[in-house]
Amino acid sequence: MRKILIIGNWKMNLNTSEASLLVHRLAERIKIHRDIEIVLAPTMLTLQPLSLQIDRRKFRLAAQNAYHRDEGAFTGEVSFTMLRDLIHYCIIGHSERRHIFNEDLPTIRDKVSAAVRNDIIPILCVGETKTERQDGETKQVLHDQLMSGLANLTAKEVGQSVIAYEPVWAIGTGDIAPPDKAAEAVAYIRNYIRDVFGTRPAQKIRVLYGGSVTPDIVSGYLEIPGVDGFLVGGASLNYESFSGIVESARKWQRRHAEVENER
Numbered sequence: 001m002r003k004i005l006i007i008g009n010w011k012m013n014l015n016t017s018e019a020s021l022l023v024h025r026l027a028e029r030i031k032i033h034r035d036i037e038i039v040l041a042p043t044m045l046t047l048q049p050l051s052l053q054i055d056r057r058k059f060r061l062a063a064q065n066a067y068h069r070d071e072g073a074f075t076g077e078v079s080f081t082m083l084r085d086l087i088h089y090c091i092i093g094h095s096e097r098r099h100i101f102n103e104d105l106p107t108i109r110d111k112v113s114a115a116v117r118n119d120i121i122p123i124l125c126v127g128e129t130k131t132e133r134q135d136g137e138t139k140q141v142l143h144d145q146l147m148s149g150l151a152n153l154t155a156k157e158v159g160q161s162v163i164a165y166e167p168v169w170a171i172g173t174g175d176i177a178p179p180d181k182a183a184e185a186v187a188y189i190r191n192y193i194r195d196v197f198g199t200r201p202a203q204k205i206r207v208l209y210g211g212s213v214t215p216d217i218v219s220g221y222l223e224i225p226g227v228d229g230f231l232v233g234g235a236s237l238n239y240e241s242f243s244g245i246v247e248s249a250r251k252w253q254r255r256h257a258e259v260e261n262e263r
C-alpha cells in the first residue's frame with residue numbers, strides 16, 4: 001500500500017516566528033506515524049530556520065516554488081539547486097502560480113525537470129477551472145497538464161513523483177469537489193500514467209486531492225480508489241485543523257487495516 005501523504009501549503013502566510021510557533025504546536029499534537037508522511041510547505045524565507053527546528057521523523061519540507069535554471073542572472077529567483085539540501089518536495093504548477101503569475105505549460109514542465117534533476121520530488125498540481133468544468137473540458141485540461149508537466153521524465157521518475165488533483169474552483173472557496181467527480185479525475189490521472197508510462201509508475205505514483213480539505217472529509221476521500229492523501233491550504237495554517245486532518249487519516253488507516261486483516 002502507498003503511504004498516505006499530507007501536505008500543508010502555507011502560501012504567503014506566517015513570518016519566521018509565527019511559522020516556528022505553528023511547527024512547535026503541530027509537533028506537540030502530531031505523533032510519528034510510520035505510514036503517514038507529513039510535509040510542510042512554508043514560505044521560502046522560513047525554510048532554512050524550520051529545517052533546523054523540525055523533527056525529521058515527523059515532518060518533511062517542501063518549497064512552494066523555485067526557478068528552473070540552476071544559477072545566474074535571474075534577479076529575485078531561488079533555484080532548485082539552492083534548495084536541494086533543505087527540502088524533499090516542491091509544489092509545482094499550483095493554480096495560483098498558473099493563474100496569478102501566468103506560469104504556462106512549458107514553464108511548469110521545466111520546473112518539474114529541474115526538481116527531478118536536483119533530487120527533489122515534484123508535487124505537480126493539475127485541475128480545471130469552473131468554466132472548463134462547465135464546458136466539459138476537465139479531462140482535456142488534465143491531459144494537457146499531465147502530458148506537458150511530465151514530458152521530460154522517465155517512467156521511473158514519474159513513479160516517484162506526486163500529482164495533486166486540485167480543481168481550481170475548490171481552492172480556498174469551501175466548495176469541495178463531489179467525491180464521484182474527484183474519483184473520476186483521479187482515475188483519469190492514473191489511467192493516463194499507465195497508458196503513457198506503464199503499469200508500475202501508475203501503481204507507484206501518489207495522487208492527492210486538494211481543495212478546501214478539512215478533517216471532516218478526510219475519511220470519505222481516502223475511500224476513493226487511488227487517493228493517497230491531501231494537499232491542504234487554509235486548514236494547514238491552524239494547528240487544530242491540520243493535526244485533525246492527520247488524526248482522521250490515522251483513524252481511517254487503522255480501520256482500513258483492520259478490515260483488510262479480516263478478509
Ligand code: PEP
Nearest residue numbers: 171172210211212233234
Ligand atoms: C491549496 O492551496 O493547494 C489548497 C488546496 O487550498 P485550500 O485547502 O485552502 O483550498
